[in-house]
Amino acid sequence: xxxxxxxxxxxxxxxxxxxxxxxxxxxxxxxxxxxxxxxxxxxxxxxxxxxxxxxxxxxxxxxxxxxxxxxxxxxxxxxxxxxxxxxxxxxxxxxxxxxxxxxxxxxxxxxxxxxxxxxxxxxxxxxxxxxxxxxxxxxxxxxxxxxxxxxxxxxxxxxxxxxxxxxxxxxxxxxxxxxxxxxxxxxxxxxxxxxxxxxxxxxxxxxxxxxxxxxxxxxxxxxxxxxxxxxxxxxxxxxxxxxxxxxxxxxxxxxxxxxxxxxxxxxxxxxxxxxxxxxxxxxxxxxxxxxxxxxxxxxxxxxxxxxxxxxxxxxxxxxxxxxxxxxxxxxxxxxxxxxxxxxxxxxxxxxxxxxxxxxxxxxxxxxxxxxxxxxxxxxxxxxxxxxxxxxxxxxxxxxxxxxxxxxxxxxxxxxxxxxxxxxxxxxxxxxxxxxxxxxxxxxxxxxxxxxxxxxxxxxxxxxxxxxxxxxxxxxxxxxx
Amino acid sequence: xxxxxxxxxxxxxxxxxxxxxxxxxxxxxxxxxxxxxxxxxxxxxxxxxxxxxxxxxxxxxxxxxxxxxxxxxxxxxxx
Numbered sequence: 001x002x003x004x005x006x007x008x009x010x011x012x013x014x015x016x017x018x019x020x021x022x023x024x025x026x027x028x029x030x031x032x033x034x035x036x037x038x039x040x041x042x043x044x045x046x047x048x049x050x051x052x053x054x055x056x057x058x059x060x061x062x063x064x065x066x067x068x069x070x071x072x073x074x075x076x077x078x079x080x081x082x083x084x085x086x087x088x089x090x091x092x093x094x095x096x097x098x099x100x101x102x103x104x105x106x107x108x109x110x111x112x113x114x115x116x117x118x119x120x121x122x123x124x125x126x127x128x129x130x131x132x133x134x135x136x137x138x139x140x141x142x143x144x145x146x147x148x149x150x151x152x153x154x155x156x157x158x159x160x161x162x163x164x165x166x167x168x169x170x171x172x173x174x175x176x177x178x179x180x181x182x183x184x185x186x187x188x189x190x191x192x193x194x195x196x197x198x199x200x201x202x203x204x205x206x207x208x209x210x211x212x213x214x215x216x217x218x219x220x221x222x223x224x225x226x227x228x229x230x231x232x233x234x235x236x237x238x239x240x241x242x243x244x245x246x247x248x249x250x251x252x253x254x255x256x257x258x259x260x261x262x263x264x265x266x267x268x269x270x271x272x273x274x275x276x277x278x279x280x281x282x283x284x285x286x287x288x289x290x291x292x293x294x295x296x297x298x299x300x301x302x303x304x305x306x307x308x309x310x311x312x313x314x315x316x317x318x319x320x321x322x323x324x325x326x327x328x329x330x331x332x333x334x335x336x337x338x339x340x341x342x343x344x345x346x347x348x349x350x351x352x353x354x355x356x357x358x359x360x361x362x363x364x365x366x367x368x369x370x371x372x373x374x375x376x377x378x379x380x381x382x383x384x385x386x387x388x389x390x391x392x393x394x395x396x397x398x399x400x401x402x403x404x405x406x407x408x409x410x411x412x413x414x415x416x417x418x419x420x421x422x423x424x425x426x427x428x429x430x431x432x433x434x435x436x437x438x439x440x441x442x443x444x445x446x447x448x449x450x451x452x453x454x455x456x457x458x459x460x461x462x463x464x465x466x467x468x469x470x471x472x473x474x475x476x477x478x479x480x
Numbered sequence: 481x482x483x484x485x486x487x488x489x490x491x492x493x494x495x496x497x498x499x500x501x502x503x504x505x506x507x508x509x510x511x512x513x514x515x516x517x518x519x520x521x522x523x524x525x526x527x528x529x530x531x532x533x534x535x536x537x538x539x540x541x542x543x544x545x546x547x548x549x550x551x552x553x554x555x556x557x558x559x
Contacts, residue, residue, distance in 0.1 A: 116532055216522065237487075246488055246523035311521050366489045369522075463493055473500045473520050 004229070004349065008447050009189035014047075014350050015040055016059060020066040021354035024201045029067070036063055053094045058083045062192065065292035069194035075173045076194045076327040077183060083190035084168040087167055090148045091132045094123045097144035109139035155185035157409040158282065175285060179278040179409070179433040180324030180442025193324040193442070196341045197351060203316050203340065204243035213314045214245040218304055218339075219322030219367065221251040222378040222438040224458030225451035232458070238352050239320075242364065246281055250319065251370030253304030254377040254386065255470045257297045260391035265397035270427045271295045272416070273383055277329035278433035279412055287416050298334065300377060301326060305338035307474060316340040320348050322441025325433065344443025368463050371470035375459035379452045380407035380437035383430045386467065393468045403428040408435040481516055481558060484534040488523035491530035498544035499531045506551045515559050 005011045019036045023029040023438045037056040041047075048056045061080045064070070069078050094106075100121035107123070114129035115136060123145070125136070137145040152169050153161045160175035161182060169191065179309075182191045207215045215237050227235050236247050257275065265271045274280055274295040283290055298306065305317045317324055321343065330339045338436045343351070361451040372390050376382030384403035391401055404426040406412040412431040418424035434440035464470040483503065487496050500518065507516045524532040529541040535554060542550045 069522050245525075248488075248522050308522060311519065366493055369487070369488045464497070469497060472497060473485070 004445060005346075006210045009187065010346060010445070012040070012189055012329050013062065013192065014226040014346055016062040017066050017195060017347055017350035018046045018354050020063055020195075021197050021201060021351050022287065024198045025354060029198070033060065033063060054082070062189075063291045065192040067198055068196060069192075073173070075171060075176055076178050076324060077171060077176060077180065078192060078194065079169050080190050080192060081166065081168045084099045085188045085190065086167040087150045089150055089163055090151075091127070092125055092130060092134060092137060092145055092147050094125060095144050095146050098140075099142055099144070101141075103141070105141065106136040106145060109135040114268065115475065117282075131167070138212055151185045151187055152182040152191055155181040157181070157413070158286065165357045167370070167386040177278040177285065177409075178279040178325040178328040178432065181434070183320055183324060184442040193327060193344070196327065197343060197347050198437055199341050200318050200343055200351070207243065207245075207316070209243065210245040213316055214312055215243060216308055216312075216315055216317045217247045218250050218301060218308070218317055218319045219247055219255075220301070220319070220323070220378065220438060221249065221254070221370070221375040221455060222322045222343070222441065222444065222451075223320075224375070224378065225439050225454045226322070226445050227349070227359070228446065230359040230362075231364050233366055234359045235348075235352075236365040236367050237362035238357050238359050239348075241357055241362070242351060242355060244318075245315075247367055248304060248308060249367060249369040249374070250300050250304055251320065251374035251377060252470060252474075253300035253302070253307070253374075254383075255370050255374035256303050256307070257300050258373055258377075258383070258386035258390040259394065259466055259471060261295050261297050262387050262394060262396060264297070265387065265401070265428055266391065266396045269280065269399075270419075272296070272419075272429040275299050275377060275383060276325070276432045276434075276438075277323070278325035278409075279431035281325070281328070282360050282409060282412060282431075282433065283416065286413075290416060290420055293419070298338075299329065301329070301408055302335045303378055309338055312453055318343060320345065321375055322434075322438050322444040324442050342437050344441075345445050346443055369470070370462060370466050371464040372459040372462045373467050374470060376455060378438045378455045380432055381405040381430070382455070383432075384428065385429075387428065388465055393466060401428060402426045403430055405430040405432075407432045407437050408438070481555075482519055483516055483555060484519040484521050484524075486522070486524045486526070486530060486532040486534075487520045487530050488527070490523075490527040491532055494530040495533045495544040498541055499533065500546040502544065503551060503555075506548065506555075510556065512556075512559055516555060540542065 023032045024418050037059040040059045041052050041055040046052050112129045114126045115126050128465050160172045164170035183193050207213050239247050272293050301319045318341045319339050326342045373386035388401050406415050415429050485500050524538050526532040531542050533540045533542045
């Protein structure tokens with residue numbers, strides 16, 4: 001049996017989304033709140049928290065998030081206070097595993113003199129001196145020193161999460177880039193991305209089987225590593241059964257972006273990519289002086305959506321992908337006119353199951369708009385490869401591309417720091433907030449070591465082998 | 481006159497790019513650049529019979545092999 005989700009937390013979130021979607025389709029969500037909590041938390045014995053009443057209260061919070069979340073909080077990522085287990089935040093501590101050895105490597109490793117020993121030779125850390133560098137933990141041959149750091153704080157590489165007075169986690173919205181790392185990492189599911197699944201259901205209804213307006217799905221290329229139990233073509237069939245008029249690859253937008261990004265890069269001599277909304281937001285918030293280096297291209301999602309709206313101005317467009325930051329991106333004035341809503345792959349699975357659609361029984365439809373290069377944008381390094389190809393295809397020979405592909409905010413940070421001090425030997429920073437790129441996104445159903453291979457394989461299956469051919473019609477059409 | 485070619489997945493796999501390239505060439509060769517506007521659309525709901533090409537409200541099924549005939553019979557005659 002192929003696993004549908006990585007963790008039980010995702011499964012729980014999915015079950016709530018599925019039930020919310022089911023009732024939204026049936027138009028009885030408001031009267032079903034308590035019923036949903038009872039479906040998710042069955043019986044009278046708690047399985048997750050201290051009692052079933054707390055469990056059901058938390059489910060109600062999850063329903064709130066599945067229904068769009070707090071209107072007053074502008075961030076698409078929110079902490080569910082009552083779901084937060086208030087994990088200890090003691091930092092580096094010596095555990096019972098300390099054997100009171102005589103080598104005292106921990107003491108030698110500590111530059112701050114924070115390690116002391118009691119009469120049994122067991123180590124202690126003086127917290128007034130400790131700077132949480134972790135050198136003692138690395139030095140201990142028994143791995144007796146551990147870092148008690150909250151998983152959410154650990155996941156958040158920009159340090160936007162801290163402990164509130166109530167001891168629950170809190171997010172600094174001025175720092176948060178909505179990458180969703182904390183959402184995926186919190187073992188209690190206490191941080192969630194707001195879901196717009198109800199908005200999408202309303203669009204499906206209002207489109208009146210695509211008679212009132214056509215509803216398009218734009219799907220991210222990382223779909224190649226998702227829905228492992230069925231074929232991509234069966235997911236496309238399911239989307240059409242749900243009520244989408246047709247499905248277009250965001251990768252075609254990526255092809256378009258690769259071409260214009262290559263040109264812009266050759267003209268300006270240095271650029272940072274603009275595909276990943278969390279990376280772009282990171283530069284704006286933490287490296288404001290480098291804002292003018294961000295590529296002026298819209299993201300592949302917005303680029304293809306803009307083109308679709310030019311061919312069909314009345315239509316509505318839903319982007320479906322692995323990303324929570326895309327939910328923030330569509331609020332930008334520059335993107336708002338083109339993309340009407342965003343779903344994650346998790347939410348799509350819930351939507352499909354809410355309609356009891358069995359994808360494995362569906363016919364295998366086709367999805368083929370983009371080239372190999374547009375499709376590999378889904379994994380780290382793909383964008384840089386595509387820009388190299390685009391330079392070649394446009395015969396731009398007087399510019400030597402020296403790209404650096406950064407996945408994960410820590411790598412992005414290093415490259416941006418060096419670039420801001422003019423010591424980066426590269427002239428193009430491909431930045432992706434998630435490890436491995438979009439295939440590592442927080443909204444993915446599963447994350448696995450073979451994801452990259454699956455994206456590359458999907459790329460090779462593309463009908464068009466060059467970017468020029470994939471976007472030929474669009475560029476010709478624009479000339480007219 | 482607007483001629484819209486379907487560039488959705490199904491038609492794309494049946495050769496819509498080749499159809500578009502041929503139509504562009506034929507329009508140019510016939511000196512109809514000013515009169516015929518080529519456009520694209522993602523899906524015309526006629527996936528089984530692609531490549532779909534629309535003139536006004538009428539949808540035609542064209543293939544890379546039949547595009548010249550289509551141009552002679554249905555585009556030129558309407559200009």
